[in-house]
Amino acid sequence: MNTPRSLSRVACVADLRAVARRRLPRAIFDFIDGGADDELTLKANRADLDRVLFKPRCLVDVARIDTGCTILGRPQGMPLGISPTGLATLACPDGELALAREAAASEIPMILSTLSGCTLEDVAATGPASRWFQLYVFRDRAITESLVARAAQAGYQALVLTVDVPVAGKRRRDIRSGFTIPMAPSAATVLDLACHPRWCFDAFRHGLPRLRNLDAFVTNAGAQTHATLINSQLGSGLDWSVLAWLRSLWPGKLVIKGLLSTEDALRAAEAGVDGIVVSNHGGRQQDAVPSSISMLARMAPLLRGGPELFIDSGIRSGADIVRAIALGARAALIGRATLYGAAAAGQAGIRHCLDLLQAELERTMALLGLTAIDQIGPDCLAALPWPESDARTPPDLARHS
Numbered sequence: 001m002n003t004p005r006s007l008s009r010v011a012c013v014a015d016l017r018a019v020a021r022r023r024l025p026r027a028i029f030d031f032i033d034g035g036a037d038d039e040l041t042l043k044a045n046r047a048d049l050d051r052v053l054f055k056p057r058c059l060v061d062v063a064r065i066d067t068g069c070t071i072l073g074r075p076q077g078m079p080l081g082i083s084p085t086g087l088a089t090l091a092c093p094d095g096e097l098a099l100a101r102e103a104a105a106s107e108i109p110m111i112l113s114t115l116s117g118c119t120l121e122d123v124a125a126t127g128p129a130s131r132w133f134q135l136y137v138f139r140d141r142a143i144t145e146s147l148v149a150r151a152a153q154a155g156y157q158a159l160v161l162t163v164d165v166p167v168a169g170k171r172r173r174d175i176r177s178g179f180t181i182p183m184a185p186s187a188a189t190v191l192d193l194a195c196h197p198r199w200c201f202d203a204f205r206h207g208l209p210r211l212r213n214l215d216a217f218v219t220n221a222g223a224q225t226h227a228t229l230i231n232s233q234l235g236s237g238l239d240w241s242v243l244a245w246l247r248s249l250w251p252g253k254l255v256i257k258g259l260l261s262t263e264d265a266l267r268a269a270e271a272g273v274d275g276i277v278v279s280n281h282g283g284r285q286q287d288a289v290p291s292s293i294s295m296l297a298r299m300a301p302l303l304r305g306g307p308e309l310f311i312d313s314g315i316r317s318g319a320d321i322v323r324a325i326a327l328g329a330r331a332a333l334i335g336r337a338t339l340y341g342a343a344a345a346g347q348a349g350i351r352h353c354l355d356l357l358q359a360e361l362e363r364t365m366a367l368l369g370l371t372a373i374d375q376i377g378p379d380c381l382a383a384l385p386w387p388e389s390d391a392r393t394p395p396d397l398a399r400h401s
C-alpha cells in the first residue's frame with residue numbers, strides 16, 4: 001500500500017495524532033484522546049515511559065535485526081499487539097476491519113472489543129491471523145455465553161477479560177463536548193460535525209457507527225437501544241469466580257486485562273490465566289493511579305515463569321516497545337496509536353503507524369546493540385524513574401534470555 005501524500009511528513013505517532021485531531025470532529029477526537037478526571041494517569045503513562053533511559057552498547061554487528069517473537073505460543077513479527085478499542089469505526093468507516101487487515105500484515109495479534117463497530121464474524125472473515133476477543137461480562141450471563149461461543153466459533157484464539165470497568169470512568173472532555181453513544185445532536189455537536197464534512201460524508205455513507213456485536217441482543221433483551229443495553233448490563237457484580245466460569249466456557253487462552261496491583265496479578269496467576277495485561281485503560285478509568293510501565297516493573301519479578309505479561313497505556317514508539325520488553329513484558333499493546341492512524345488516513349494510516357513502530361523498534365535495537373528480541377532485558381536500561389525502594393525487586397527477565 002502506497003503512503004498517501006498526507007502522511008509523507010508524518011514522522012511519529014504524535015504527528016499522526018496531530019493529523020487525526022484536524023480530521024476528526026472535536027467530540028470524537030476527544031473521545032479517543034481523552035482520559036478520566038484530571039488526566040493525571042494519562043500524563044503519568046507518558047512521563048514514566050519517557051524517563052526509562054537506555055544504555056547503548058557499541059561495536060556490535062547489527063546488520064541483521066530480527067524482531068520476531070512468540071506471543072501466547074504463536075510466532076509473531078514483533079512484540080506488539082493492538083489493544084481493544086470500542087467503536088473504531090468512529091475513527092474510519094472500516095474501523096476494526098482495517099485494524100485486523102493491518103495487524104495481520106504486520107503479523108501481530110489484534111484484540112477485538114466486545115463493543116466494536118464491526119461484528120466479530122466480519123473481522124474474522126478478513127482472513128486467518130492472531131486474533132483475540134476482548135470480553136465485557138454482561139449481567140445476563142446468556143449474552144456473555146453467546147459472545148464467547150461466537151468468538152470460539154469464529155476462530156479467536158484468546159479471550160481477554162477486561163476487569164477495570166466496574167463502572168465507567170468519568171471523562172470530562174466527553175461531558176463538555178456532549179459526546180454520547182448514539183450521538184445525540186446538539187447545537188454544539190452539529191456545528192462540530194459541519195466543520196468536518198468529510199467525516200460526516202463517510203459516516204452517512206457507511207452508516208452511523210454502532211455496536212454491531214450486540215445487534216442480536218438489543219432485540220433479545222428487549223432493550224430500546226444499544227446504549228440502554230450497555231447501561232443495564234455492564235459493570236459491577238463480577239468477582240474472581242468469573243475466571244473459573246470463563247475457563248469452563250472457553251477452549252483457548254485466557255487473558256485478564258486491566259490489572260494494576262501486584263496482589264491482583266498474583267491472584268490471577270494462581271487462578272491460572274495465560275496472560276495479564278498490565279493496564280490502566282490508557283488513563284480512561286480511575287485517575288491518579290500509577291503508570292502501567294511502573295506497575296509492570298513491580299509485577300514482572302514476582303511473576304517470573306507465570307502468565308505472559310502484556311502492557312498497554314501510553315505506548316507510542318518503538319523505543320516504548322523496547323522499554324516494555326526490558327521491564328518484563330512479552331509484548332506491548334497500543335490503543336490510541338492505531339486509532340490516530342485510522343483517523344488520519346484510514347487503513348493506510350494504520351499501516352503507516354505500524355510501519356513507523358516497526359522501523360523505530362529496529363532502529364532502537366540497532367542503536368542499543370541488540371539484534372534479537374530475546375536480547376532485550378534490564379541490562380539495556382540505564383535508569384528507571386521510580387524511587388529506589390522499588391528497585392529492591394529489579395526486573396528479572398530470565399525467561400527472555
Ligand SMILES: Cc1cc2nc3c(=O)[nH]c(=O)nc-3n(C[C@H](O)[C@H](O)[C@H](O)COP(=O)(O)O)c2cc1C
Nearest residue numbers: 083084085086113162281282312313314334335336
Ligand atoms: C477509544 C477507546 C476505546 C476503548 N475501548 C475499550 C474496550 O472496548 N475494551 C477495553 O478493554 N479497552 C478499551 N480501551 C482501552 C484500550 O484497550 C487500552 O487499554 C488503552 O487504549 C491503552 O492506552 P493507549 O491508548 O495509550 O495505548 C479503549 C481505549 C480507547 C482509547
